[in-house]
Amino acid sequence: MSNKPDAKLFYLIVGNNIKKYRTIRNFSLQDLAERVGLTKKTIQRYENGEIKIDVDRLNEIAEALDVEIPKLVEGAETFLGVNLDDLDTVKVPILGRVSCGDGILNIEEIEGYEETPKSWIRGGEHFYVRAEGDSMINARIFDGDLLLIRKQDDVEEGEIAAVLIDSKVYLKKVFKNDGIMVLQSENPQYGPVFRTKENYETIKILGKLKKIVINM
Template sequence: MAILNTRIREMRQQRRMTLAQVAQQLGVREATVQRYESGGIKNIKDSTVEALAALFGCTPEYLYGRESALPDVPGVLPLPACRTVPLLGSIACGKPLLAVENLEGEVEMPENIHADFALRCRGDSMIGARIMDGDIVYIRSQPDVDDGDIAAVLIEDEATLKRVYKIPGRVQLRPENPAYPVMEYQGQQLESIRILGKAVGFLSRVV
């Protein structure tokens, strides 16, 4: 199959158009569009390629394979490919909240972010890290983090989002808001805390 046929199919699928919709726009039969994509028609007319390019919002050169990437459209930013992860309730950005895992649904995130689940933030203790009340934070499950990482931490049956600092014999959970105190655990208190995972991204409701 030639690159022209492949790109016609790929562009139609990216634009979420059916064979019938493309056929209607071009004034041809659905089977003809299918043959454009399969290579059943060996020499597609230049005028047809130009019409397809206009329909898909690309250039004829891209369909022919003379351009390796889609051209930029002024004023329009391309969005990254996304996947979904479960949204498991809320986490405190303030005083710890009761940790009740409650599947609220799913949220999208870019494929290049490696996270296992998401939580909705409550409170303002992490505003210095630009994490606001109501934001969605993406968490990668892991039992430990590096000093200074922002992590979801379980404290007995409550959960909070803080920066984690490990000092010999103790652990500090530091907020990003001076209105909140540092939470420190040592000795037997360390048995009551557990790191759920590292925050690897967030989706802000502030625009």
């Protein structure tokens, strides 16, 4: 996004598309402004390409105009390396409490939903969990971060997985040795957890860590 002329062209084209669909819907500047909670002047500046429009705002305008986001960036895709999949989002659940009976993952509580780029969730079922504590700080996972997990019952050696241990979800690095699974924290203050034949039923891999959404 360092090419300023391209940036200007991108926002001009998006602005023209907003104006186009506003006209099609027979909305005045004031009508659209009220639908997205902005001022008439701000909508006008968006349409003129005078100010930057972020993805969240573009989502709100697309919803107000009843169009898909790709329609609002049509013709602007070639500028700034824009990826339309990153602009098109879906809601992914944030799991609160889960359980695992008979090897089946049961969602007992959903904390909420997170708008997520479609490009993040290709291939498989995904969900979020929220990090707690400091056991994974050396992997740059901190308390409160949202962690995007792809649902799967196994991971490769050394990968970080969401693991259900006695009805609570933890993030751990997974290692395997002679039929024993070693779940390792990324903080030397915490020792490893071992899954063996004796406690096999109480420890289950829920999925693989795909993305960390930092809690600001």
